[in-house]
Amino acid sequence: MAKEWTFEDPGEGIHEAEILSVKAAEGDEVEDGDIVLEVETDKAAMDVPSPFTGTIQEIRVSEGDIVEVGDVLMTYREEGEAPEEEGEAPEEEEEAPEEEEEAPEEEAPEEEEPAEEAGKPEDTGAAAVGELPGPEPEEAEAPEEEEEPAAEAEAEPAAREARPTPASPAARRIAREEGVDLGSLEGSGPEGRVTVEDVRAAAGEVEEEARPARREAGELPDFERWGEVERIPFRSVRRATARRMAEAWTRIPHVTHMDVADVTALEALRRRYAPKIAEEGGELSLTILVMKAVVAALKEFPRFNASLDEDAGEVVLKRHYHVGVAVDTDRGLLVPVVRDADGKSLAEVAVETSRLVERARGGEIEREEMQGGTFTITNPGPIGGTAFTPIVRWPEVAILGMARARLEPVAVGEDPGSAQVAIARRLPLCLAFDHRVNDGADAARFVRKVVETLEDPEAFVLHA
Numbered sequence: 262m263a264k265e266w267t268f269e270d271p272g273e274g275i276h277e278a279e280i281l282s283v284k285a286a287e288g289d290e291v292e293d294g295d296i297v298l299e300v301e302t303d304k305a306a307m308d309v310p311s312p313f314t315g316t317i318q319e320i321r322v323s324e325g326d327i328v329e330v331g332d333v334l335m336t337y338r339e340e341g342e343a344p345e346e347e348g349e350a351p352e353e354e355e356e357a358p359e360e361e362e363e364a365p366e367e368e369a370p371e372e373e374e375p376a377e378e379a380g381k382p383e384d385t386g387a388a389a390v391g392e393l394p395g396p397e398p399e400e401a402e403a404p405e406e407e408e409e410p411a412a413e414a415e416a417e418p419a420a421r422e423a424r425p426t427p428a429s430p431a432a433r434r435i436a437r438e439e440g441v442d443l444g445s446l447e448g449s450g451p452e453g454r455v456t457v458e459d460v461r462a463a464a465g466e467v468e469e470e471a472r473p474a475r476r477e478a479g480e481l482p483d484f485e486r487w488g489e490v491e492r493i494p495f496r497s498v499r500r501a502t503a504r505r506m507a508e509a510w511t512r513i514p515h516v517t518h519m520d521v522a523d524v525t526a527l528e529a530l531r532r533r534y535a536p537k538i539a540e541e542g543g544e545l546s547l548t549i550l551v552m553k554a555v556v557a558a559l560k561e562f563p564r565f566n567a568s569l570d571e572d573a574g575e576v577v578l579k580r581h582y583h584v585g586v587a588v589d590t591d592r593g594l595l596v597p598v599v600r601d602a603d604g605k606s607l608a609e610v611a612v613e614t615s616r617l618v619e620r621a622r623g624g625e626i627e628r629e630e631m632q633g634g635t636f637t638i639t640n641p642g643p644i645g646g647t648a649f650t651p652i653v654r655w656p657e658v659a660i661l662g663m664a665r666a667r668l669e670p671v672a673v674g675e676d677p678g679s680a681q682v683a684i685a686r687r688l689p690l691c692l693a694f695d696h697r698v699n700d701g702a703d704a705a706r707f708v709r710k711v712v713e714t715l716e717d718p719e720a721f722v723l724h725a
Contacts, residue, residue, distance in 0.1 A: 263318050263336040266311070268328045278302045279496050280326045285335075289317050298322075298334065301498070301592070306624045315339045321429070327496055328430040428455035439464035498593030509655040514696045517650040518704040522712040524666060525686045530718045534607070543611030547666060547688065548586065548640045552610060554714040554721065555661060556582050556603045559636060562707045564699050566635050568656040576698055585634035585654065586614055588621040589641075595621040596654065598634040642666060642688075651693045658698045661711070664689035688715070 268278065278300040285297040291311045298309040315337040322334050426443045428436070432455050436443050441463045448455035484490045495503075527550060535545040543549075559566040559582060568577045582603040585596040597617035602610055620626045637654050640663040651662040666688040674680035692708050699707075714721055 263338050264313055264315065265333045266313065266335045266337065268330055268332045268334055270330055277327055277329045280322045280324055280328060281306060282324055283320060283322065285311075285317055285320070287317050287320055291315070291317060300328075302501075302628070306592075311335075313337045321427075323429060325494065326429050326431045327434060329434060332430045332433070426455055427453060428460075429457065432457050432460045435460045435464070498590075498595065502594050505654070506652050509652050512655055513653050513658075515650070515653060515693055516696045516701060516704065517691055517693045518701065518708055519648055519689065519691050520705075520708045520712055522688045522690060522715040523671070523685045524688045524715055526718045527715050527721065528666075528686050530721070538608050538611045541608055541612055543608060543613075543615045545607065545611050547642075548638060548663065549607065549611045549614060550721070551640075551661070551663060551688075551690075551711070551715065552584050552586070552599070552602055552614075552638055553607060554711045555584065555636065555638065557714055558707050558710040560603070561710055562703065564703065565659045565694065565707055567658050567698060569658060569695065569698050579635045581635065583633050583635045585631075585637040585657075586617070587637060587639035588618050590622045590624075592624065595626060595631065596634065596637060597621050597626055597630050598632065600633070636660070638663065648689050648691055651691060653693050653695055658695040659704075659707075660693050661708075662691035662693070664691065 270276075281299040281301050283298060285291060285295075291297060291314065293312060293314045294310045296308045297311045297317075300307060300309055316339075317335055318338045319336045320334075321336070322328060322332075328334065426446070427448060427450075428443050429450075433443065435441075435457060436455075439460065441460050443455055443460075446455050446459050446463055447453070449459055450456045524547065528547075531545055531547065531550060538545040563578045564576065566579050566582060568579070569575075570577055581601065583598050583600045584602045585598045588595045588597060597620070599605075599610060599613055599617065605613070617626070617630060620630070634654070634657060636657060637651075637660040639651050639660060641649070642663045642665040644665075646664045648664050649662055651660045653660050666686055668684050669687050670682050671685045671687070672680045673683045690708055690711060692704050694704050
């Protein structure tokens with residue numbers, strides 16, 4: 262009997278993953294531990310080893326599929342076992358006719374009940390497959406009903422193991438969302454496999470009341486009425502980011518406080534020490550300097566290094582300082598975490614951040630390296646912009662955004678009559694925070710502390 266390999270949660274809280282590549286083929290002999298799949302979860306790409314030793318009998322996923330926990334990825338047969346398609350399955354089909362022939366022989370004397378004789382052979386065969394009781398003549402349609410476990414899979418994930426209509430995991434998911442019965446479809450894929458296109462085509466024929474409640478929010482218009490369009494997949498990191506941002510935006514009452522820091526002297530300090538830190542493998546960027554200034558402010562204003570436990574009615578103040586740094590990658594936004602940033606030197610923070618950024622952009626970052634953050638910094642400034650309103654990463658309660666630092670004319674002096682105009686490098690800072698935990702005055706004091714630290718390089722060196 263073939264072994265089924267089902268997708269399991271490879272990390273904390275994972276519900277689905279995208280198949281990036283399949284590194285094996287049907288008929289391949291593999292050992293336990295051989296890499297056979299590459300998948301991408303919410304935040305990280307990873308190689309997935311085979312859990313069995315044997316011959317791959319059937320691969321039920323392909324590149325681009327979205328699989329959910331419980332989906333069957335592959336089936337295996339052990340060494341010496343005959344292929345299932347030439348062994349067990351046909352035997353079941355051949356056994357049923359034998360029972361049909363035996364049943365009439367037993368019932369032959371009961372000629373006074375010909376109607377029941379016509380139904381009983383099908384009753385016996387149906388019970389062997391689906392355990393459907395009753396002698397009703399309609400049972401003769403039972404062989405066609407064998408394709409309906411896909412409908413049962415909507416109610417009971419365990420039913421997926423009953424060898425339903427061949428379909429990709431993505432097709433199954435879309436079928437559930439659209440209310441499409443996979444058993445009613447004729448697949449256009451290899452060996453009758455139902456594809457995503459088959460499901461989407463059938464979805465157009467499903468009655469509106471059969472679709473999920475989420476559709477009630479309104480359907481997109483047919484954009485092709487006005488011109489050519491292109492559809493691209495919305496999945497993987499981008500999809501996970503969208504889900505989390507939507508959750509955070511609707512869950513947290515956001516307020517954004519903005520201020521500007523004069524980092525002219527700090528920039529001179531950065532340029533002085535950058536070559537030395539580069540020799541150690543790190544990049545001394547403004548983000549690193551701001552991170553150290555933020556940690557100093559978090560110690561003075563601990564309610565920004567916190568989480569809100571709504572069920573317990575408590576604010577959880579964290580005595581550790583794990584700062585997340587938003588990284589723009591080809592796959593989307595990733596946020597690796599610099600742990601214990603308060604206990605590390607500027608050089609140590611710079612080296613660790615550089616390593617994490619490189620791993621994130623190279624697709625090598627581990628999920629554990631993106632967990633446990635207490636505060637986040639995001640810096641799209643190198644791209645451009647004068648200000649923006651970042652979204653807090655729940656369960657954190659604040660995030661600091663850095664816009665583009667630029668040279669600007671500023672007035673030096675308080676007296677309008679004697680003030681002079683000078684050129685300074687100014688860095689816009691944007692603090693978004695959870696108004697349930699902190700008030701606007703708290704945010705103003707917090708950002709002012711960050712600004713004062715950045716504007717006094719000597720004090721900054723002491724804090725760093």
